[in-house]
Amino acid sequence: MDRARIIAACGSIIIRSGEEDEQMRKKLGVVIASMLLLGTAAGCGSNDKAGSGAESSASSASQQASPNASDTGGEQSAPADGADSEAFTITVSSWNLADEPLGIVKAYREAFENVYKQKYLNATIKYNNTPGDKYFDLLKAQLASASAADVIQFQPSHLPMFTTAGFLADLSDLSLVSSLEGAMKTEVTYQDKVYAIPFDISTNGVWYNRKLFEDNGVTPPATWDELLAVADKFKGMGITPFAGGFKDAWVSSMTVKTFTMNDYSSPTFEEEVYNGSKKLNGPEMQATFDKLQLFYDRGYFGPDAMSNGWDLQRKAFEDGKAAMIIHGSYIAGLVNSEMQDKGGMETGFFPLPNDDGAPVLSVGSDTLTGVNAKTPNLQRAKDLVAAMHDAEAQTIRDKDAGVFPALKGIDIEYKELGNHDFQRALAETDSLLGGQYVPASVYDVYGKLFTKIMAGKTFDPAWLDEADQAYAQDKSLLPPPGQ
16 A cells, blocks of 8 residues: 555635735734733643753864864764854754753764754854743743744644744745655645644554563454453453553643544544534544543553653553553654663554544654744754754664654664554554644643543533634634635
């Protein structure tokens, strides 16, 4: 079968031309900036796999003394002809570019810094890293106050509001754009212009402990009933079926989103919600929360699901205390690396089954990289985005971290069996660009409602009225479908 069938439409807003249109854009920018500062346009949950609150910089001091020597003693490529020798500092803000124990991020940064400094010999790259959900609140405030970094990383649900407010520079002229296609290009396009480069292509599903499954004769389930049977078997053995880490809000939101795609009544469900023919408090989302209620009632997430964060959730899975974990494409490489002192850990992957055995995957990118429209270093910032997506540098980051590049032409041979399962599932399973027409604030509501279930409250369909209210409040931040 061909690459995953992407069912998505590229949305854009038609804006009138002329002076009246310019006034409208300015007014809209002011309104959205005010909303962002007040926190009414809430950001989606983050993935702080490499989270650290520290600020760090890659100084060019050693290059000034010896331009061909790297900070770590390795060799750098010779500077490009006509390289810029002016000294300057350029800033990057993210939640996942901080140093981490495995050294993967550090090696990736050194690689793209080397690429960047072939063109800008005396550049200093300063990283502003903020872990977890706090990053997105801070980023929105900085953008609204014109104090954001030159290069910013964010998530797809933020792109419509950021572009509508005029916070992002147009990146359509970057050569990288020619390496984008399908859903990945759709995800970063607004009003026929490209405003970000996606770092990865990801989907959330079920990762399982391959040894536990094989030792107990368990086959990856293909239907919803088979999934319940597998979960019951492990629970009967005293093993938590699914590791939970819902102390972190982003994990709750991500878990709900993994379930929702299977319960959409059609590939155009989100567009139908936008057009008013469907509601978020209807039978589709009720089905999702009924399933999550069933998971809670049967104890599938274990007794520590609400007290554990992402780190302890992962550890329960790595230690064999939980047989499965619902997360994104980063799991196989991450847990294998973290378990190297114990011989590594082999995982497997399967899409979360739905009722009829025909699951749907929500594809997208976890990380988008854009340029602050207010930066005084516009071209330098664009060139840094290009360096951050250099094929060799990205391979260093992706191969060991289990990340799958969004740009075509970057082919990586992954060593983990789970990653091969993931690639096969992505190629063979129907998929859609989930969340394209759903504001980030709605997923915040979903996460909150899921947390209520996990706290012992029985799901009431009336809870979903809050999701419809959040949708109505932030609908104006979405691009109209099909325009």
